[in-house]
Amino acid sequence: MSGKVETHEFQAESRQLLQLVVHSIYSNKDVFLRELISNASDALDKLRLESLRDGDLDADTSDPHIALETDPEARTLTVRDNGIGMSREEVKGLIGTIAKSGTAEFVRRLKEANANKDAAASADLIGSFGVGFYSSFMVADKVTLVTRRAGERKGTRWESTGEGTYELEALDEAPQGTSVTLHLKPTDTEDHLYDYTDVNRLRQIVRRHSDFIPWPVRTTVESPAPATSANDAEDGDTTATERTVETLNSMKALWARPQSEITEEEYKEFYKHVSHDWSDPLETIHTRAEGTFEYQAVLFIPSHAPLDLYQQGGRRGVHLYVRRVFIMDDCTSLLPNYLRFVKGVVDAQDLSLNVSREALQQDRQIQLMHRRLVKKILSTVKELRTKDNERYRTFWREFGPAMKEGLLSDTDNRETLLDLASFPSTHDPEQQTSLRDYVSRMKDGQEHVYYLTGESRARLENSPHIEAFRAKGYEVLLLTDPVDEVWVEQVREFDGTPLRSIAKGQVDLDGDADDKDRAEEKQRADDFEPLLARLRDALSDDVKDVRLSSRLTTSPACVVGDAHDITPNLEKMYRAMGQELPPVKRILELNPDHPLVARLKDTHAADAEDPALAETAELLHGMALLAEGGELADPTRFTRLLADRLATTL
Numbered sequence: 001m002s003g004k005v006e007t008h009e010f011q012a013e014s015r016q017l018l019q020l021v022v023h024s025i026y027s028n029k030d031v032f033l034r035e036l037i038s039n040a041s042d043a044l045d046k047l048r049l050e051s052l053r054d055g056d057l058d059a060d061t062s063d064p065h066i067a068l069e070t071d072p073e074a075r076t077l078t079v080r081d082n083g084i085g086m087s088r089e090e091v092k093g094l095i096g097t098i099a100k101s102g103t104a105e106f107v108r109r110l111k112e113a114n115a116n117k118d119a120a121a122s123a124d125l126i127g128s129f130g131v132g133f134y135s136s137f138m139v140a141d142k143v144t145l146v147t148r149r150a151g152e153r154k155g156t157r158w159e160s161t162g163e164g165t166y167e168l169e170a171l172d173e174a175p176q177g178t179s180v181t182l183h184l185k186p187t188d189t190e191d192h193l194y195d196y197t198d199v200n201r202l203r204q205i206v207r208r209h210s211d212f213i214p215w216p217v218r219t220t221v222e223s224p225a226p227a228t229s230a231n232d233a234e235d236g237d238t239t240a241t242e243r244t245v246e247t248l249n250s251m252k253a254l255w256a257r258p259q260s261e262i263t264e265e266e267y268k269e270f271y272k273h274v275s276h277d278w279s280d281p282l283e284t285i286h287t288r289a290e291g292t293f294e295y296q297a298v299l300f301i302p303s304h305a306p307l308d309l310y311q312q313g314g315r316r317g318v319h320l321y322v323r324r325v326f327i328m329d330d331c332t333s334l335l336p337n338y339l340r341f342v343k344g345v346v347d348a349q350d351l352s353l354n355v356s357r358e359a360l361q362q363d364r365q366i367q368l369m370h371r372r373l374v375k376k377i378l379s380t381v382k383e384l385r386t387k388d389n390e391r392y393r394t395f396w397r398e399f400g401p402a403m404k405e406g407l408l409s410d411t412d413n414r415e416t417l418l419d420l421a422s423f424p425s426t427h428d429p430e431q432q433t434s435l436r437d438y439v440s441r442m443k444d445g446q447e448h449v450y451y452l453t454g455e456s457r458a459r460l461e462n463s464p465h466i467e468a469f470r471a472k473g474y475e476v477l478l479l480t481d482p483v484d485e486v487w488v489e490q491v492r493e494f495d496g497t498p499l500r501s502i503a504k505g506q507v508d509l510d511g512d513a514d515d516k517d518r519a520e521e522k523q524r525a526d527d528f529e530p531l532l533a534r535l536r537d538a539l540s541d542d543v544k545d546v547r548l549s550s551r552l553t554t555s556p557a558c559v560v561g562d563a564h565d566i567t568p569n570l571e572k573m574y575r576a577m578g579q580e581l582p583p584v585k586r587i588l589e590l591n592p593d594h595p596l597v598a599r600l601k602d603t604h605a606a607d608a609e610d611p612a613l614a615e616t617a618e619l620l621h622g623m624a625l626l627a628e629g630g631e632l633a634d635p636t637r638f639t640r641l642l643a644d645r646l647a648t649t650l
């Protein structure tokens with residue numbers, strides 16, 4: 001007996017995603033089977049783990065396996081596992097909802113690609129997002145899932161045609177685990193829809209995509225039975241068949257096999273299984289340690305960043321096994337957070353099977369593995385940079401901002417990370433530079449690696465701060481990632497050369513100035529001091545100092561911070577995160593060679609109380625803010641002052 005059938009609507013994002021999948025032009029439709037087998041395998045892993053942890057769990061663990069059942073007449077294919085199964089609520093939450101962050105963004109991009117009839121972009125997107133269970137709808141026009149969670153009595157049937165709603169029904173009886181029955185679309189080889197009731201086809205797909213799955217993937221094969229007795233022949237029963245069960249995969253743990261025997265194709269398929277990504281990895285790292293503490297690891301650097309790389313709560317970390325037994329996915333203790341995009345498997349010899357997430361963080365062996373794995377990953381990236389610069393550039397484009405987080409958190413590897421990093425700079429509008437290359441281009445007399453942080457390259461390049469550096473031919477790094485604002489505060493030097501913001505503190509670009517130059521400079525400072533004092537007074541609410549600048553050549557003024565002040569960009573970021581900060585006053589610097597500044601000095605000399613002085617000071621300050629792409633505190637007042645001033649000049 002079963003309960004009443006309820007119809008539910010898919011959650012909005014899931015519905016959109018499904019529609020896009022149903023009408024997808026993703027050509028490699030075979031991958032649906034990899035996804036279903038992957039899910040089934042995960043479910044068997046989870047069952048083993050749960051029964052290990054909970055001795056009272058009422059579950060059948062006698063013959064864990066995955067079965068592929070075909071019915072050519074009914075045109076169905078069923079993928080069945082006797083794993084952990086799902087409760088009714090889990091079915092609703094996991095199958096009726098896409099619980100992945102970044103889905104909305106993905107759906108938006110996919111719609112855009114489809115609207116532009118950009119088949120390649122659409123396939124790329126589906127590939128990089130991975131649609132898991134929903135990929136069934138690429139080959140089926142109806143999917144029925146029957147599941148019972150281990151330890152529970154009742155089962156659940158879920159069914160959908162992928163068009164907005166799904167049915168749920170409580171079942172009094174259901175086998176433990178999950179079966180997914182696909183009501184297959186008609187075969188259409190032009191559309192890459194093959195006959196998935198054909199055992200040969202299934203055998204081929206499993207060997208290609210799921211060979212290393214650690215559980216048997218079985219199917220029943222029918223072959224003509226040999227005539228065993230005269231009776232058979234006499235009955236004229238020529239169609240007699242014999243059913244044998246065949247295991248389609250080799251089940252060998254890929255990481256335990258010798259590297260030389262593993263093909264690139266096998267690594268790629270394994271990556272897709274552990275990462276749920278459909279694209280190929282950018283780089284594969286297969287490593288092992290022997291001796292007192294043994295482990296084997298196969299790690300992958302993906303070829304693109306997941307949409308949720310910079311959000312909380314995404315999938316993180318690698319899978320942990322102990323002596324081939326799956327212990328946990330998303331093991332975050334094995335790698336630092338900044339390497340959260342690395343996927344793969346680590347199999348440790350000497351850990352307890354019962355190890356908990358909390359205990360792992362304290363475990364000395366885990367810490368040792370952590371250190372070694374980080375070193376290995378960083379050296380792989382380093383090698384990539386020298387051996388295959390194009391792939392390195394892809395790596396840095398996708399994961400650079402995450403790697404820069406390591407400059408803050410991983411002080412042990414800071415030097416290596418600095419060496420690995422690339423930054424946009426004024427040297428080349430297209431290519432980023434390494435710090436080492438920057439240093440090799442430093443001009444005689446240049447003592448610092450100069451940088452400027454801000455929101456965009458265009459803004460930074462047009463910022464007044466950069467003028468004198470450009471005039472001198474000094475290269476400036478243009479740092480526009482939010483994390484740049486933070487790490488530059490911690491990292492003081494690269495290989496002995498200090499890093500220096502060009503928008504902070506005093507700059508002295510006249511390293512080669514002689515005594516005469518210095519004396520002239522001093523004289524000029526004295527000449528300007530009365531004006532500066534007046535302006536300091538006029539602008540005391542807005543700035544903490546007004547002084548002469550040596551960074552300007554064409555602009556009349558700029559605003560800078562003190563050496564240890566936070567930048568306006570960082571201030572904005574903190575505010576956006578809801579942190580209240582006391583307002584940080586900056587410093588107004590004037591270009592003594594600019595005619596406007598010279599006129600100001602003359603006006604002040606003629607009449608120190610001239611009211612035009614204060615207003616001009618305000619305008620100068622506003623202009624300096626606008627020039628660096630900043631915001632005015634009172635734009636209305638600024639515009640009025642400017643209009644009044646322009647009116648008098650006409």
Ligand SMILES: Nc1ncnc2c1ncn2[C@@H]1O[C@H](COP(=O)(O)OP(=O)(O)OP(=O)(O)O)[C@@H](O)[C@H]1O
Nearest residue numbers: 039040043085086094095130131132133134178276
């Ligand atoms: N055979 C199964 N047995 C138990 N739970 C399952 C099974 N298939 C799917 N699930 C549950 O449903 C969830 C969603 O599956 P789905 O394939 O859509 O996504 P995924 O495998 O988590 O990730 P991705 O979308 O990246 O492939 C799984 O994480 C799992 O919890």
